Amino acid sequence: MLTSSATIPHLIAASFHALSDPLRISVLELLRQQELCVCDLCEALGVSQSKLSFHLKTLKEAGLVNSRQEGRWIYYRLNLPQFSVLELYLADFSHNSVISSAHPCCD
Structure with a gap:
């Protein structure tokens, strides 16, 4: 999924953006x-399909969910490897237990 170091910041930023909306968090919780189809998600969340489609698109672009089509229905499921990428990214911050002070600036 992650093909280059230039892709990593983009996917991480897209993932955090996707995680910044309460409705999208609710989708992920479900x-x-x-795995659920769009109609089940709409019913569980009490939202229209057009509204949910926008949010599902954001989650897909961030790599947080995958979809598959079966007949006329589209089913969504979590993309767990992307959650692992985010987990490792955040864990790196806790490994930096000592942060150096800034060097003197512009004398």
């Missing part, structure tokens, strides 16, 4: 339990 998908933690099982």
Whole structure:
């Protein structure tokens, strides 16, 4: 999924953007339990399909969910490897237990 170091910041930023909306978080919470079709997600969340489609597109572009089509239905599921990328990214911050002070600036 991650093909170059230039791609990594883009995917991480897109993932955090996708995680910044309460409705998208609700979608992810539902998908933690099982793969669901759009109609089931709409019903569970009480939103229209057009509104949900916008949010699902954002989640897909961020790599947080995958979809598959079966007949006329589209099913969504979590893309767990992308969550691992985010987890490792955040874990790196805790490994930097000592942050150096700034060097004197412009004397």
